[in-house]
Amino acid sequence: xxxxxLDILRRSATPTPTPQARNPQEVAKLIDTTVCIxxxxxxxxxxxxxxxxxEVGTCVGVYDNPTxxxxxxxxxxxxxxxxxxxxxxxxxxKDGCMHCADxxxxxxxxxPGAIVQFKNGIVDFHQENCIGCGYCISGCPFNVPRLSxxxxxxxxCNLCSDRVAxxxxxxxxxxxxxxxxxxGSKEDMIEVAQTRITDxxxxxxxxAGLYDPAGVGGTHVMYVLHHADKPxxxxxxxxxxxxxxxxxxxxxxxxPLATLGVAAxxxxxxxxxxxxxxxxxxxEDEADHGTPPAPPxxxxxxxxxxxxx
Amino acid sequence: xxxxxKLIQRYCAAERINHWIVAVCFVLLAxxxxxxxxxxxxxxxxxxxxxxxxxxxxxxxGVVMFLAFARQFFRYAHHNLINKEDVTxxxxxxxxxxxxxxxxIGRYNGGQKGMFWVMVLCMILLLVSGVIAWxxxxxxxxxIPIIRVALLVHAASALVLxxxxxxxxxxxxxxxxxxxxxxxxxxTHAWARKHHPxxxxxVTGKETGH
Numbered sequence: 001x002x003x004x005x006l007d008i009l010r011r012s013a014t015p016t017p018t019p020q021a022r023n024p025q026e027v028a029k030l031i032d033t034t035v036c037i038x039x040x041x042x043x044x045x046x047x048x049x050x051x052x053x054x055e056v057g058t059c060v061g062v063y064d065n066p067t068x069x070x071x072x073x074x075x076x077x078x079x080x081x082x083x084x085x086x087x088x089x090x091x092x093x094k095d096g097c098m099h100c101a102d103x104x105x106x107x108x109x110x111x112p113g114a115i116v117q118f119k120n121g122i123v124d125f126h127q128e129n130c131i132g133c134g135y136c137i138s139g140c141p142f143n144v145p146r147l148s149x150x151x152x153x154x155x156x157c158n159l160c161s162d163r164v165a166x167x168x169x170x171x172x173x174x175x176x177x178x179x180x181x182x183x184g185s186k187e188d189m190i191e192v193a194q195t196r197i198t199d200x201x202x203x204x205x206x207x208a209g210l211y212d213p214a215g216v217g218g219t220h221v222m223y224v225l226h227h228a229d230k231p232x233x234x235x236x237x238x239x240x241x242x243x244x245x246x247x248x249x250x251x252x253x254x255x256p257l258a259t260l261g262v263a264a265x266x267x268x269x270x271x272x273x274x275x276x277x278x279x280x281x282x283x284e285d286e287a288d289h290g291t292p293p294a295p296p297x298x299x300x301x302x303x304x305x306x307x308x309x
Numbered sequence: 310x311x312x313x314x315k316l317i318q319r320y321c322a323a324e325r326i327n328h329w330i331v332a333v334c335f336v337l338l339a340x341x342x343x344x345x346x347x348x349x350x351x352x353x354x355x356x357x358x359x360x361x362x363x364x365x366x367x368x369x370x371g372v373v374m375f376l377a378f379a380r381q382f383f384r385y386a387h388h389n390l391i392n393k394e395d396v397t398x399x400x401x402x403x404x405x406x407x408x409x410x411x412x413x414i415g416r417y418n419g420g421q422k423g424m425f426w427v428m429v430l431c432m433i434l435l436l437v438s439g440v441i442a443w444x445x446x447x448x449x450x451x452x453i454p455i456i457r458v459a460l461l462v463h464a465a466s467a468l469v470l471x472x473x474x475x476x477x478x479x480x481x482x483x484x485x486x487x488x489x490x491x492x493x494x495x496x497t498h499a500w501a502r503k504h505h506p507x508x509x510x511x512v513t514g515k516e517t518g519h
Binding site: 013014015110111112129131132133134135137138143147149152244246247249250254255257258261262264265266268269272273276277278279280281282 | 344345346347348349351354360361363364365406407408442444445448453454456457458460461464465468469471472473475476479482483484485486497499500502503504
């Protein structure tokens, strides 16, 4: 279960409200892609603190290693070479869970308490409740959760909720040698970002900006981007992420519709039976067609009853 | 044994076993599926022991149901081709609801045929969408947007099927003597003459006296 200091704002597959009285401040991790040197110390720190060991891969010709997120790699550096204004730029983005204010994973999850959103904004998976259906993978607009081949449970960055609970910054933040990753209250992080963005804009990056997409209610992992007008340059960061409309219908409208449909079928049957009554094939037909022991008198009686009806 | 009853064989033992395999699978799948669909019914995953077991077992039971249903499809498809009389039946469904017979019905009436094709459609949608969403074996081979559509289609077609099965079960209860066809395999002459007169003539060679 969650630590006491981490109050839960939302809990997967739980229709009733969670305790709402306390209001801790929202936290955020700010990743400044303009300061990142791609050293992957954050990957190592994550691996160490969370006791994860991805299999040693092979060089595939680019710096990305591991090449993708997995249950053993909750954060990976993604490297992309682009030409902007005739200049080669090497855009490096630390990928991982964005800790959305409106988390698609939590919305999709069918298992009560397998995914929680703490009041400080951290979205955490509680694997002991995970059933391995992978709905969170379909719900996520950022393609972040991964099933473990070892136990068929979903894993992702938890923003070191255990460290944050005791007043420490996440391991990646602690280890970053250039200060590209910072951690604090969301309010403070926005302020830090604005200072940095003003600086970048004054130095020629006129499209520099903060990535805190409103489509998912804002995120608790934010990026400073040199090209905030083109997030896709950063290894496919979505331009305007939101929970898929298909997931919205599945987890929204379909439920009341289904309830109505199934209830209508059941109630129709019940009321039909108690008003119209059963549909019987009368026995007198047997008599008419020469079934031996049925006396003709009985047949007549039945006919009369039928006429009366 | 009652000698008074004249009976007609409607379903042989193999057909009955086949039907009840599908039925038992359906009930297990509907219970566990509703548990995955409605948070308040999550406890119904207990039908398979634990939530994790329910998630693991549900798709395998689904495959058994599909295969058993496919056998039924090949048994009954040719009996369920919809003709003009069935359309008349469907148009007069209000009369039918009052307990009156409409038309010279053969082995199956318009409602039963319609139900058959709704079930066929749902079963196909459920299998295809179920395989696409099946973790950890198959979902990884499909792009996430496709899996999202599959999950929606799976839930929607399952709910259509559940509502349809409620109608199917109710119809069998309402038209008395029908359950016996799928339990003992037989129906009475009276039942057949009343509800399926053309089929009655075909199997007995008798006139129904209309």
